[in-house]
Every structure is written in C-alpha cells, then in structure tokens.
Amino acid sequence: MELLGTALDGLCKIEQGSVRERTGRERHNINDDNSNYKSKNLHAERRRRQKLKDRLHALRALVPTITNLKKESIIEDAITYIQELQRNVKVLSDQLLEMESSPEEGEKCxxxxxxxxxxxxxxxxxxxxxxxxxxxxxxxxxxxxxxKRGGFNKLMEAMTYLGFELTDTSVTATKGALLVSSFVEGSYGEKLTVQQTKDLLLEIIKSI
Known part of the structure; x- marks a missing residue:
C-alpha cells in the first residue's frame, strides 16, 4: 500500500507539472498574440499618419496662400482658397454671359x-x-x-510646345493679373531643373 501511495503521489506531481507547463505555454502564446496585435495596430497607425502627412503636403503645394504649416491652418487656408476660386468662377462665368449677350462688352473688355x-x-x-x-x-x-485676352491660352500652348505636362492646374484672376499654379513634369520623363524651368517660364510670360 505504501508503494502504491508513493506511486500515486508521483503521478499527481507529474500531472501537476504538466498542467503548469501547459498553462505557461498558453500564457506565453496569449502574450505573443497580444504583442503581434499591438504591433500590427502600430504599423497601421504609422501608415495612416504618413498618408495623412503626404495628403497635407500635396494640399499645401496646391494652395498658394498657406499662412501656417500646422494641419488646422493648411485645411482652413485651403477652404478659403477654394471659396475664392468658386467666386472667381462665378464672376468669370457671369462676364462671359454678358459678353455673349452684348457686342459692346467686347470693347469694354x-x-x-x-x-x-x-x-x-x-x-x-x-x-x-x-x-x-x-x-x-x-x-x-x-x-x-x-x-490679357488669350494670355492664358498662349501660356498653355507655349508650355505644351516646350514639352511641359501640367496637372491640377488652377487659375485666379485678380487686380489686373492672372495667377496660375500647377504641377509640372517633363514629357517622356525628361528631367526638369528648377532654374531652367523658371527661366523658360519667365521668357514665355514676357512674350505674351
């Protein structure tokens, strides 16, 4: 009987050890899962922030009147700029309708x-x-x-002739001037330098 009791005690200890070992492995697996989940969330959040940063950078490049580099200021300035463009579109559309309806408007222009x-x-x-x-x-x-009448068309024709490819172009008319902003690339992947492009554009507007 004593031998049987000793054997049973040994089996119980072995079983308890196995249970503790399984529990330890399960806890380790749970910790690994939590760590992987947090890591995935961290990477996703970093990608989201980088994407937002890139979008704000693109927006800042499109709006010529950015007053501050803070996110809130960029968005507010963009809204103001878009509203100004909408007003300009309405004014120019109204003027075009008046010109089409009145021959005398051409002389005024x-x-x-x-x-x-x-x-x-x-x-x-x-x-x-x-x-x-x-x-x-x-x-x-x-x-x-x-x-000037036809000035914008002449600008676009000259830039196209010189191999400029324009995207996201905006035009604003104010106080006797035209303000044109755009993204530009060279045709067929041609490399454009900042100074070369500036010199060419200055020559174009002088000839308009």
Whole structure:
C-alpha cells in the first residue's frame, strides 16, 4: 500500500507539472498574440499618419496662400482658397454671359485689358515665376502675369510646345493679373531643373 501511495503521489506531481507547463505555454502564446496585435495596430497607425502627412503636403503645394504649416491652418487656408476660386468662377462665368449677350462688352473688355498693367502697379503686383521641386521629376509652379485676352491660352500652348505636362492646374484672376499654379513634369520623363524651368517660364510670360 505504501508503494502504491508513493506511486500515486508521483503521478499527481507529474500531472501537476504538466498542467503548469501547459498553462505557461498558453500564457506565453496569449502574450505573443497580444504583442503581434499591438504591433500590427502600430504599423497601421504609422501608415495612416504618413498618408495623412503626404495628403497635407500635396494640399499645401496646391494652395498658394498657406499662412501656417500646422494641419488646422493648411485645411482652413485651403477652404478659403477654394471659396475664392468658386467666386472667381462665378464672376468669370457671369462676364462671359454678358459678353455673349452684348457686342459692346467686347470693347469694354479691351479697355479693361489696357488698364490691367496699371491696376497691377497700383496694387504692388509684379509679374513673377516661382518653381519648387516636389518629388522625383515633378515640380510645382506659380506664375503671375498681366491679364490679357488669350494670355492664358498662349501660356498653355507655349508650355505644351516646350514639352511641359501640367496637372491640377488652377487659375485666379485678380487686380489686373492672372495667377496660375500647377504641377509640372517633363514629357517622356525628361528631367526638369528648377532654374531652367523658371527661366523658360519667365521668357514665355514676357512674350505674351
């Protein structure tokens, strides 16, 4: 009987050891699962933040009147800029309708063009070209030049002829001037330098 009791005690101890070992492995597996879950969430959050940062960077490049680099300021300035563009579109659309309905409006338009240069001077606006490198072969440009009939079309034709490919182009008419901003790439992947592009654009607006 004593031998049997000793044997049973030994079996119980072995079983208890096995239970503790299984419990330890289960806890270890649970900890590993939690660690993997947290790691996946961390990577997902980093990707989300990077994507948001990239979108804000692109938005900042599109809006020429960013006053602050904080996220809230970029969004507020973008909203203000879009509202201004919408007002300009409405004004230009109304003017176009008036020109189509009244032959005399053409003469008034010519008079406005003649005064555009003087209006720019009164408001301290000068013809200018800004060029910034964005990424890879892509540049961002901002052009300010005197508002003339057909001026924008001539600008686009000249840039196309020189091999510029434009995307996300915006146009604003204000105080006798046209403000054009756009992303630019060279045709067929041609490398564009900031200074070369600026010099070419200055030559174009001088010839308009």
């Amino acid at each position: 010519n008079s406005d063009e003649a005064n555009a240069g003087e209006e720019m001077k009164r408001n301290g606006i000068e013809e200018d070209v800004s060029v910034a490198s964005i990424e890879g072969n892509k540049l961002w440009i901002k052009i300010i030049f005197e508002k």
